[in-house]
Amino acid sequence: MYLDVIVHRFPSRILLECCSSNGVSPYCASKMCDVRTIPNALETIAISTSCRTEWSKVSPCLADGRNHTDCCIKKGVQHDCLKICGGVAEPLTMHSLLCLNLDIAAIYQCLRQGYDTRPSPPQNVTVTTVTESSAEVEWTEPAVNAHLVVSYSLFLRKDDRSPNVIEVHNVTSPHTEYGLIPDTEYTVYLQSHGTTGDSLMSTAQIFFTHPLVPSFCPHGEPLYDPNGHRYYCGAGIRDCPPNYDCVVAGTSETDTFCCSKPLKINLAKDCCQQRGVPANCLSMCSNSTPLSLECSEYGDIWVQCTSEGHDHTRCCAESGIPDECISACRHPFTLERGCIEYTPLLSKCYSWLATNLPSAVANLEVTSRNSSSVIFSWDIPLQRPSDVYQVTLEKSTSVFRQINVTTNSARIDDLQPSTNYTAFVTGFNKFGSSPPSFKISFETLPDNEQNDRPVPPFGLHIVWNHGRRINITWNWSSVRYNGQRITDPVTYTVNYVSTGNASVWNSVKTQNMWYVMENLTMNSLYEVYVYVSDGNLQSRSSSVVTVLAAPDEYSLPEPQITITPANANRTYRVNEQIAVKCTVHSDRVLNLDLLIGKTLIHSEPSKMTVETFLNVAENNNLITCTVMDTDGRQNRAQMHIFVQFGPIVNMVTEQIYAYDDLSAEIQCIVQGYPEPMLEWHYRKSPNTIRTERLNDPVLVKTTALNQYVHTLLIKNVTGRNGIYSCKAIGADGTEITKSAELNIAKAALPLTPRFILQCCVEAKISEKCLRVCSVNPEIDGDCSAFSEDLLRCANDGRDHRTCCMRTRIPSDCLSMCSGNKVSNNALCSIFASRAVACMIRGHERAPSPPTLLRYENVSPDSVK
Structure with missing residues (x-):
């Protein structure tokens, strides 16, 4: 089959501009920087000699941000010329003359194909936030x-001198990398990955992590100027901003810094009170107050309430706390009796972290799930988010996946159906991490489950927690x-168990969507489902x-959000009118705020x-209702609604051309919620009314929220234009x-070697040269006298120039390998036998015709 293989979307103008800006001479740019035209023999010689030193400037332009090396290797490009395929900005040596003459056509073919099938590198790589041990990197999608x-x-x-490179795969922007070394130079760059190949590396960014400077502040960190220097202060000279105090850090009164003020809310004291600490010891329940000997019997409670569950090992080690007391700095958070003397140092460590590290998140819940x-x-958290x-x-x-987000929701895809997973959330700021949230377990739904079973409950969470009583x-x-739809009354079964006694389950039935x-x-700890x-x-x-059976910190009732009409799955159309109501039930007067999108209602x-x-x-699919009292305490509820839209359909390109292996890919971008169903149809021409639904394999990939790319994979395009x-x-x-057209030139059936031999016999080719027409062709003899007949018999309408180049047929004679005439028959006739051998061997990779054709009459006017 002869394919009219045309590559579209050539970046020709961009390539020429790139070559010009890199200082490539006009003469060499005209020969090397337009991949639409394969250089002829004379141009190849000029490229190999006069322009060989220009490749260090040309290769990055031709690659156009894509890595084409794997394609070049598959096509047999020799090692010396692979630098061109990879866009390496290095000159070619004298050893590359041979590969330039033989492989330039294959290289340009890979470049043309890669322009359509490979992404360019990520753009605008930026290092946005740097601390002593982390850096946040942002980027935008490829151009x-x-x-x-x-x-x-x-x-x-x-x-620049380190050979070790940290590789982090499947990252999303922005990405924060933790565990870096303080006061160190780092270089960061990214790469895009596609289904058929990768990009080159993005532009590299260099940054320095901050030095590790000990804090002199009793609470928090010193205030810094924008240039990175500490903010010096002094009475009557330079005042600190609000919420900061001027603190003398060293022995000199001029060595002063602005330090953040401590928080007024004493959660540690509330914790001690709830755990039964008597009034005479409550004053010591503060993360800045050491424990006295008279209250030593409450040492474990003091540690657990004032440490807030954070890991203080590093601070404790630097402060000289011995190993036998280290249990007060990390799990299990207990205070040995002989460690009372170290509680002043412990309180200092607790105080520093308590005013800087983020608080743990609460009410982690699964709001939606399916099979994948x-x-x-x-x-x-209201404090230290x-x-x-x-x-x-x-x-x-084991850890299956980790993702970083900046909002209070996250979606994870590519899960396995009917599989149990467990999740938890950890918060990070520039000082470190919060304690992890309580874990939540769930099972993904079966693949393509379509039956009469009710869908499961979702959004299970705590309304209030009074310790011995918890409302879910x-x-x-x-x-x-x-x-x-289910219209009859249903019954809910609540199951819960203490993790310390997992053999005794409590099971309760209710018709309400809540239970105490x-x-x-x-x-x-209790597990509930x-x-x-x-x-x-x-x-x-x-x-x-x-859930932990311990009174919550705020003890405010959770507000209730009601949406009318109550559509299934909370899915609504654009511009559909809904009523949103937020209420709270309480014996005392509380204030409510309803936030929908950016609209706030009191x-x-x-x-x-x-x-x-x-x-x-x-833009108003998130509804938040917040309840507040006069002391500033808050509780809130959130509800997401899902906006139904689409489908919106676009073809990636409307003109499709087959690859040189007789395959083709047709891509369709679909947007919509819920995810639209998709069908592929085919008709022979634009004027044909009858269409055929296709069953070819389809690859589906989610590229963004509610956006999907469907790729139709056609393995053999024979007769399917x-x-x-x-x-x-x-x-x-x-x-x-939406439609696209697959363009294939008129096909000629591939000829079998047996048919070629018969044709050669009828053309009266000599017995010696008949061996060229055999199943295992021999090409040693001179058959130039029969070149025209040999090529006519072996021509099958396909392009065999790649094989001919490998057999060292000159570029001026390559046109005879695709069934076309040559300009210099005297020169090319001696290579006819090699061309015929390539045509016969190329047939081995061509598809076979249908065999064993049978039929039967199924009605008077149709057959099967």
């Missing part, structure tokens, strides 16, 4: 073929997996939530209800179709 990116990799190297993905959400949150997903007993609630959509667990053991049953079939489990005095109407839009349509079907039945 070319961003839709082909599957993942990004980040590379970090310590100074899950969405988490959690509450941001984090700059970034790390979500850790465990499978069995959850959400549920009254539908089955097959989409059928009572008679719990104080300071014990919920089922729903319609009387016949039971759902799968909700996520499993871990409750009227003495009314603990806020209600409003709005038209649904993509025509119009290919991508039809997306939305949840409401809306159908959108």
Whole structure:
């Protein structure tokens, strides 16, 4: 088969501009910087001799940010010329003359193909935030073929002399890398990965981690100027900003710094009080007050309440606390009796971390899950929130995946169906990390589950926690997996167990979407999950939530959010009007704030209800209701609504050309929520009415939230030129179709070697040269007298020039390898036997014709 292989989207103008800006001479640029035209023999000689030294300037331009080395290796390009494929800015040596003459056509073919199938490097790589031990890196998507990116990799190297490179795969922007060495130079760069190849490395950025300077502040860190120097202060000379005190750090009164003031809320004291510490010892329950000998019997409680569960090992070691007392600095957070004398040092370590490290997140919950993905959400702490949150997903007993986000929700894809996972969240700021949240367990749904079973409850979380009594609630959509609504009453089954006695489960049935667990053991961990049953079939489990039976810090009731109409899965159309109501039930007057998108609504005095109407839009899909008292304490509830839109359909390109291995890929970008169904259809020409639904394999990749790339994989394009349509079907039945055309020249059936031999016999080719036409062709003899007949018999309409180049046929004669005439028959006729051998061997890779054709009559006017 002869393929009209045309590469589109050539960056020709960009390549020529790049060569010009790199100082390539106009003469060499005209020969080397336009890959649309394969150089002829004379041009190849000029490139190999006069322009050989220009390759160090030309190679980076031709690569165009893509790495084409793997393609060149597959096509047999010799090692000396692989620098061109990889865009390496190095000159070629005299040893490269041979590969330039033989392989330049294959190199340019790989470049042309790579321009369509490989992404360019990430852009705008920026180091945004640097601390003593971490750095945040941001970037934007590639300028070319961003839709082909599957993942990004980040590379970090310590100074220019270090051979060791840290590789971090599957990163997303922004990415924070922890565990760096203080006061050290680092170089960072990134690479894009596609399904068919990779980009070159991005522009490198150099940064320095901050030096590790001990803090002289009793609370927090010193204030710094924008240039990185400490903010010096002095009475009547330079005052500190609000919430900072001027503190003398050294022996000199001029060695003064601005240090943050301590927080007024004493959570440690509340913790001690709840744990039964008597009034005469409560004054010592502060992270800046050491423990006295009279209160030593409460040492464990003092450590657990004032340390806030953080790891203080580093500070304790630097402060000289002995190893036998180190249990007060980290788990299990106990104070040995002989360690009372070190409580002043312990309180100093607790105080420093307590005013700098972020607080743990609360109410981690699974808001949505299916067979391959899950969405988490959690509450941001009111005090010391984090700059970034790390979500850790465990499978069995090992870490399965970790992602970093800056919001209080995260989505993780590419999970396995019917598999148990466990997740927890850790917060980070420039000083370190928070304690991890309580873990939450869940099971992904089975793949393609379509049955009568009810969908499971979701959003299981705590309303209030009084220690021995905990109120939990959850959400549920009254539908089955097959989409059928459930109208009859259902029953929920709440199961909970103490992790210290996992053999005794408590199981309670209720028809409410809440339950109060009572008679719990104080300071014990419990695991809770919920089922729903319609009387016949039971759902799968909700996520499993871990709770600690200890009074919460704020003790404010959680507000309730109600949306009318209550659509299934909280999914609404754009511009659909909904009513949002937030209420709180309390014996005392509390204030409510309702935040929808960027619109904030306050409750009227003495009314603990806020209600409003709005038209649904993509930018108001998060609803937050906050309850507050006059002391500044808060509690809040959040609810996400899902905006139905689409489908929106676009073809990546409307003109598709087959690759040289007779395959083709057609890509269609689909946007919509819920995820639209997709069908591929084919018709022979634009004027043909009848279409055929295709069953070729399709690769589906999620490239962004609610955006999917469907790739139709055609392994053999023989006879399949025509119009290919991508039809997306939305949840409401809306159908959108976009089309692309696959272009293939008129096909000629490949000829068998037996047919070639018969043709050669009929052409009266000599017996000696008939061996060229055999199944195992011999090419030793001179058959130039029969060159025209040999080529006519072996011509099968396919392009065999790659093979001919490998057999050392001159470039001026390569056209005879694709069935075309040559300009110098006298020169090229001696190479005809080699060309015929390539044609016969090329047939081995061509597809076989259909065999064993049978038929039967199925009706008077049709056959099968």
